[in-house]
Amino acid sequence: MKLTLRVWRQKNAGADGAMSTYEVDGISQDMSFLEMLDTLNEELILKGEDPVAFDHDCREGICGACSLVINGDAHGPERTTTCQLHMRSFEDGDTIDVEPWRASAFPVVKDLVVDRSAFDRIIQAGGYITAPTGAAPEAHATPVPKPDADFAFEHAECIGCGACVAACPNGSAMLFTSAKVNHLNVLPQGAPERETRVLDMVGQMDAEGFGGCTLTGECATACPKGIPLPSIAAMNKEWLRANRKAAKR
Amino acid sequence: MRSLAPTVISMALATRPVKGTAPGKRPSPARSLWDSTIGKKTVMAVSGLIMLGYLVAHMLGNLKIFFGSDEFNGYAHWLRTIGEPLMHYEWTLWVIRVVLVAAVVLHAVSAYQLSRRDIKARPTKYVHRRKRASYATRTMRWGGIILALFIVWHILDLTTGTVHADGFEHGRPYQNVIDTFSTWYGNVIYIVAVTAVGLHVRHGFWSAAQTLGVGNARRERLLKTGANTLALVLTLGFVSVPVAVMTGVVS
Numbered sequence: 372m373k374l375t376l377r378v379w380r381q382k383n384a385g386a387d388g389a390m391s392t393y394e395v396d397g398i399s400q401d402m403s404f405l406e407m408l409d410t411l412n413e414e415l416i417l418k419g420e421d422p423v424a425f426d427h428d429c430r431e432g433i434c435g436a437c438s439l440v441i442n443g444d445a446h447g448p449e450r451t452t453t454c455q456l457h458m459r460s461f462e463d464g465d466t467i468d469v470e471p472w473r474a475s476a477f478p479v480v481k482d483l484v485v486d487r488s489a490f491d492r493i494i495q496a497g498g499y500i501t502a503p504t505g506a507a508p509e510a511h512a513t514p515v516p517k518p519d520a521d522f523a524f525e526h527a528e529c530i531g532c533g534a535c536v537a538a539c540p541n542g543s544a545m546l547f548t549s550a551k552v553n554h555l556n557v558l559p560q561g562a563p564e565r566e567t568r569v570l571d572m573v574g575q576m577d578a579e580g581f582g583g584c585t586l587t588g589e590c591a592t593a594c595p596k597g598i599p600l601p602s603i604a605a606m607n608k609e610w611l612r613a614n615r616k617a618a619k620r
Numbered sequence: 621m622r623s624l625a626p627t628v629i630s631m632a633l634a635t636r637p638v639k640g641t642a643p644g645k646r647p648s649p650a651r652s653l654w655d656s657t658i659g660k661k662t663v664m665a666v667s668g669l670i671m672l673g674y675l676v677a678h679m680l681g682n683l684k685i686f687f688g689s690d691e692f693n694g695y696a697h698w699l700r701t702i703g704e705p706l707m708h709y710e711w712t713l714w715v716i717r718v719v720l721v722a723a724v725v726l727h728a729v730s731a732y733q734l735s736r737r738d739i740k741a742r743p744t745k746y747v748h749r750r751k752r753a754s755y756a757t758r759t760m761r762w763g764g765i766i767l768a769l770f771i772v773w774h775i776l777d778l779t780t781g782t783v784h785a786d787g788f789e790h791g792r793p794y795q796n797v798i799d800t801f802s803t804w805y806g807n808v809i810y811i812v813a814v815t816a817v818g819l820h821v822r823h824g825f826w827s828a829a830q831t832l833g834v835g836n837a838r839r840e841r842l843l844k845t846g847a848n849t850l851a852l853v854l855t856l857g858f859v860s861v862p863v864a865v866m867t868g869v870v871s
Binding site: 377379390440442443444468470473474475476539540541542543567570571573574576577580581582583584585586587588589599600601603604605606607608609610611612614615617618 | 646647649650652653655656657658659660661662734737738739740741742743744745746747748749750752753757758760823826827829830831832833834835836837840
């Protein structure tokens with residue numbers, strides 16, 4: 372395959388960026404999108420140019436490190452992570468636009484790399500349970516009803532890649548935060564911090580400068596892990612409940 | 621077990637939130653209802669539902685025009701006498717007006733503040749544009765502005781009569797309605813506005829349900845169908861009046 376890439380290049384956080392055009396040849400349909408970018412970077416390095424910076428880690432679709440808005444879609448045209456997106460999803464001769472996640476809470480560090488530490492701070496605000504760590508406890512010590520376990524697992528699938536924020540026209544982190552809140556709030560292990568968790572995580576989410584939710588549904592469409600849109604309604608319910616309970620104290 | 625205690629304490633320290641949200645420093649529930657994005661959306665949802673309830677009643681009242689001037693004018697008069705003898709003439713109407721104005725102001729201020737925040741949260745547009753979300757969803761903000769302007773015109777036209785086309789008379793709403801819909805611009809403004817109402821309600825009703833935490837995967841279809849039906853019935857109900865005047869069914 373021969374492709375034309377239009378890639379966002381930005382020297383550093385303070386510099387102005389622009390789209391640069393590159394031609395890549397000899398791309399196999401079986402390559403992942405990141406391997407295609409590796410090919411481009413090898414050529415750039417041989418030519419003595421600065422390679423394109425992009426985030427990646429496991430390349431198995433489970434770590435949440437890779438990002439990239441490809442032709443206007445977070446993680447590209449397939450419902451998966453960029454590392455699991457294969458070049459067979461494109462046609463020979465295509466022009467592909469590659470941009471970083473866009474949100475004021477995710478500032479660009481360099482080229483296609485953005486700083487997603489705002490997500491870490493949301494987790495720090497309440498995305499944990501206060502159980503002593505150590506050896507794994509007996510699995511049947513705390514019974515969890517099957518529907519609750521399924522609900523928790525569905526939300527635990529979130530890998531924190533930030534595609535929801537990138538896809539949202541408001542740069543909102545509601546889908547991410549709701550996945551984390553719902554995952555722990557439905558479980559007995561998460562019950563002691565059920566109210567403080569949702570209040571603090573939403574408070575941190577707002578403090579980071581993410582936008583509000585207008586329920587466009589773009590986030591759930593972009594999510595490579597299929598976190599459903601009703602997740603947001605479930606968190607709203609938790610937040611209203613927690614706020615009501617706080618008012619009674 | 622004694623040795624666990626220090627572990628728990630040090631863990632609590634290690635996981636202390638980074639800024640502003642340390643336990644005890646949480647804003648009051650009333651404060652967070654107005655300050656947090658979810659709280660403000662709740663204000664929008666509740667005020668929106670109040671206005672929606674009013675719209676349904678308003679639409680049903682409008683349909684009385686099909687049963688002649690006596691019934692329509694009688695209904696308009698009754699609106700001023702609701703609650704009598706407990707309430708004085710027009711008292712209930714004024715209570716309704718105050719509640720509605722409060723709902724409009726809260727809804728608009730919340731919408732303005734949330735929109736400002738949303739635009740700030742996404743300052744850079746993608747170079748590769750593609751169409752996003754449904755038409756009703758994308759037009760919520762402009763639709764809201766159109767509706768606000770329409771309400772001002774609508775009140776000046778048919779409540780105070782300030783900008784009324786042709787000899788406004790208090791207490792004779794049947795004739796006033798026919799006057800308005802006998803002008804081309806009256807019809808155009810009204811039909812555009814009630815179409816905007818339909819689109820606004822279509823996304824707004826469903827969104828309000830999500831914001832208030834009523835939505836879930838099982839109720840999804842029910843809420844979407846409910847929103848679409850409500851939007852369609854409201855629009856058709858409102859549009860029927862100018863159409864009836866234009867076609868001479870009501871004259």
